[in-house]
Amino acid sequence: MAQTFKAGLIRVVTLEDAALRALHGKLIEQYCPALRVETKSIPDQPEGIHREETKALAVPKIIELARSFREIDVLIISCCDDPAVQELGEQLPIPVVGAGSATAALAHRYGRNVGILGITDYAPQPYQELLGENLVNLGRPEGVNGTLDLLTPQGRQSCFDKAAELKAAGARSIALACTGMSTIGLTAPLEQACGLPVVDPVLAEGLMAYYECLRTTMQ
């Protein structure tokens, strides 16, 4: 099956730098060479989505942007909050994949008790909805209020500490809850530090998008 599929990908943060904007798409093309990814980012929201209000602000922009893609086989919303994923899934004739539900589903494969590690104290909605009482949530790493904090030695150490806490609390896997953690390559060192499988949101959304393309092809 030398088939190639075309994916549209929406970044929910305004990124003027073309290379930075394309990064998630490039990672996905590496993971799944059968996917070609076209990326667009929403306008006027340089700080992205951090809480309910910024999510609400982003949703209509995402829906408008989604409609501007041409001839794609699958649409990826590269954000763990899955903003507009349900709405678009009902509106568009193609599968729509959100990073949050993709990550939660993959983590679930390692059994119950999925630890969540993100940059907010609340678990994004898809993690709550899909994992329910199987979710182990101990809040965000100390001192980490955004992805930039993850780049400091203290921020990184806070993530390692939180993962160890989650493991001690019975977590059998760690589901990352911010795609910015994929951007900075946190998954591998975190996995090595805590010894649990760590699910990377950009890898998860890419793999689920590829799965949806294969599923459609079977028909």
Place this chain on the structure above:
Amino acid sequence: MAQTFKAGLIRVVTLEDAALRALHGKLIEQYCPALRVETKSIPDQPEGIHREETKALAVPKIIELARSFREIDVLIISCCDDPAVQELGEQLPIPVVGAGSATAALAHRYGRNVGILGITDYAPQPYQELLGENLVNLGRPEGVNGTLDLLTPQGRQSCFDKAAELKAAGARSIALACTGMSTIGLTAPLEQACGLPVVDPVLAEGLMAYYECLRTTMQ
């Protein structure tokens, strides 16, 4: 990433016919061209696994067979009961993927209420463990006692009827619970008949094996 990975795959049914034995592996190589699959089938069990006793009989054979693979990156147990998956996961230095947990995890991405469609009245253990109260189980299709029954027009119709029942009962996806359903290509026609996403066990185990290879590569 033009990397290739090697997967070992165990059929839990004795298959003398080489082409039939290799079928799941060939499907997986089509879905995930980066995987090369070597297949072995357990001895002296031409009827495979149908209930607890036959599962218990198969487990030591699977464990012995697993140890005979050389230089594989991932091991796939191609059975929805995930026989020996937990034991081997603890014993081997490589990831071990079972069709059951892979299928249950992928189905979970479509939300709660996963309908199960197999050839037994009980849900195989990984479906029970991973999906718990989110599982919608209405028993096996009428008149279907094994995969051969799926090949008859009545057996096929029974599957379509059961899928419609599951949908009416609130299922948002259908998780197939027998890899024999992949063998006979039931997934696509079933999906077209019921209008719900249907998760194919061989596609699911292949994708999860590929995911595990990618995860290991990130490290």
